[in-house]
Amino acid sequence: MSASSPLPLGLPPAASVDPGAFARDRAAVFARAWLCLGASAEWPVAGAAAAREQGGRSIVALRHTDGGLRAFANVCPHRAGPLLWPGEERPAGQGLRCRYHGWRFDQDGALVGTPDFDGQRVGASALAAGCRLSPLPTAEAAGLVWVWLGPGAPDRPAPSAAGPLAGALGALGLDHWRPRARASHPLACDWKVYVENYLEGYHIPYLHPGLGREIDMGGYAVEVDGDTVRHVVPTRPGAVNEGLWLWVWPNLAINVYGGACSIERMLPTGPGAARIDYVYLADDSVSDHAFAEMLRASATTTAEDVRIVEQVQRGLQDPAAAAGPLSPRHEAGLAHFHALLRAAWAGG
Numbered sequence: 001m002s003a004s005s006p007l008p009l010g011l012p013p014a015a016s017v018d019p020g021a022f023a024r025d026r027a028a029v030f031a032r033a034w035l036c037l038g039a040s041a042e043w044p045v046a047g048a049a050a051a052r053e054q055g056g057r058s059i060v061a062l063r064h065t066d067g068g069l070r071a072f073a074n075v076c077p078h079r080a081g082p083l084l085w086p087g088e089e090r091p092a093g094q095g096l097r098c099r100y101h102g103w104r105f106d107q108d109g110a111l112v113g114t115p116d117f118d119g120q121r122v123g124a125s126a127l128a129a130g131c132r133l134s135p136l137p138t139a140e141a142a143g144l145v146w147v148w149l150g151p152g153a154p155d156r157p158a159p160s161a162a163g164p165l166a167g168a169l170g171a172l173g174l175d176h177w178r179p180r181a182r183a184s185h186p187l188a189c190d191w192k193v194y195v196e197n198y199l200e201g202y203h204i205p206y207l208h209p210g211l212g213r214e215i216d217m218g219g220y221a222v223e224v225d226g227d228t229v230r231h232v233v234p235t236r237p238g239a240v241n242e243g244l245w246l247w248v249w250p251n252l253a254i255n256v257y258g259g260a261c262s263i264e265r266m267l268p269t270g271p272g273a274a275r276i277d278y279v280y281l282a283d284d285s286v287s288d289h290a291f292a293e294m295l296r297a298s299a300t301t302t303a304e305d306v307r308i309v310e311q312v313q314r315g316l317q318d319p320a321a322a323a324g325p326l327s328p329r330h331e332a333g334l335a336h337f338h339a340l341l342r343a344a345w346a347g348g
Contacts (some may be wrong), residue, residue: 007325008335014259015341016190022056022271025191028344029250030055030268034139034146034158037061038279039144040264041178043069047107048093051084053277055149059136060084060096064107071147072096072133077111078103081171083133087184109133138188142166143175144263159248164225168246169254172261177281180260181295183308184277189313191251191274192341194266197345198245198253198307199229199333207304208296214239222333227340229333240297247333249340257294259286272313276302292293 012084015021035054042050043063051060051074060083073081074082081100084090095106097113104113111131132179136329137148139158142165159165169175187194197203201220205212219234227249235243253264260282267275278298282291315321 001063007328009198009323010326010334011192011338011341016193016313016336017272017316019271021190022268023321024345025055025268028347029341031149031151032344033250034148034154035250036248036263036265037071037138037145037147038067038265039143039179039281040069040140040175041281042089042143042279043145045092047094049084049093049096049298050089051082051086053086053269053275054128054147054265054271056268057149058082058086059147060133061145061147062096062107069138069145070107070109071136071138072109073136075107075134076100077131077133078114103131105133109135113149143177144167144169159227159252162253163326164228164230165246165248168228168230172256173283174254174261177260177283179279180282180291181280183280183295183299183302184275185302186269187274187276187306188272188310189274191266192337193277193313193316194305194309195247195251195337196276196334197305197312199247199337200327200331201231201233201307202327202330207308208301211241211301215243216239218243220330222301222330224332224336229336240293241243248336250344253284255298257297258290259283260291260294262298264293278302 022339037052043061046063046065049060049062051058057227059071060074061069061071064070074084076083076098079099081098083096083098085099095104097104102115106112109132138153139146139161141158141161144160148154205217205222214235216234221232223230229247231245232245235241240257242256246254255262255264262278262280265277267277269275
């Protein structure tokens with residue numbers, strides 16, 4: 001960009017505070033992208049099931065006896081009850097049972113039991129005919145699980161199956177690590193506000209003193225490649241972080257530590273509301289002490305981020321708020337995110 005070129009502008013405040021922003025993003029963004037449900041290791045054996053949120057919907061994923069993964073809307077066709085409670089995990093078993101009235105489904109989503117349903121056996125009841133769970137396309141590659149919320153069929157491979165993310169995850173060996181901890185943080189802000197914060201290191205010297213002492217901001221670089229933004233920064237001796245943070249459109253982040261990482265999903269939960277869900281994975285060689293230090297560093301940085309993004313959301317509602325200029329050096333990731341958003345909103 002030449003010195004005379006105008007600086008790119010951020011999104012207008014209405015994009016994150018308008019009452020209709022949540023519905024628009026669900027339809028235009030999250031129904032047209034592969035969305036990460038978590039790590040493959042969260043479904044380690046046949047029959048393992050877990051309820052996860054994505055794109056404002058609740059989803060149940062189940063490890064099939066054929067080794068693959070099946071995903072369904074977490075909605076029973078009887079009375080819309082849940083198959084699993086939000087966030088619930090079941091380590092093993094066969095099929096799914098509605099938590100409301102006990103209707104049972106097999107691992108392919110077919111109805112196999114309707115207890116105390118007028119004494120009728122499954123298949124004999126006209127009301128049960130054709131009732132089954134609503135399937136969702138899934139993909140699994142390089143240690144990550146993805147779901148497509150439709151309405152059409154996926155029009156491209158899942159991000160970890162090809163492209164820059166596949167290469168990065170292959171180098172990490174993520175598919176050989178195991179989950180060792182979880183954390184969840186509610187946010188009083190639009191999901192895009194949190195993503196914007198993640199996509200730039202500009203704020204680190206002012207908001208993250210601990211992280212700032214571990215890295216050399218003079219060497220901070222942001223690399224944009226397709227649907228992926230990569231932050232690479234030199235670290236100082238003794239740092240817990242490895243100085244590598246990956247973001248994948250629209251709402252996934254992978255934060256790398258020594259022999260460990262966190263998978264961070266930035267989830268819209270309603271107008272002006274979101275949540276961060278973490279699963280922390282590590283190689284078996286990582287000691288309990290080293291893992292605890294990673295958790296401590298992550299919790300500290302997250303608390304600092306939560307404080308600022310919630311204040312930014314309040315600031316965006318002020319009449320003085322406007323679309324400000326973006327730094328070509330530090331905020332190229334934001335500009336890319338905004339371009340992807342605008343294309344999605346336009347239906348492109």
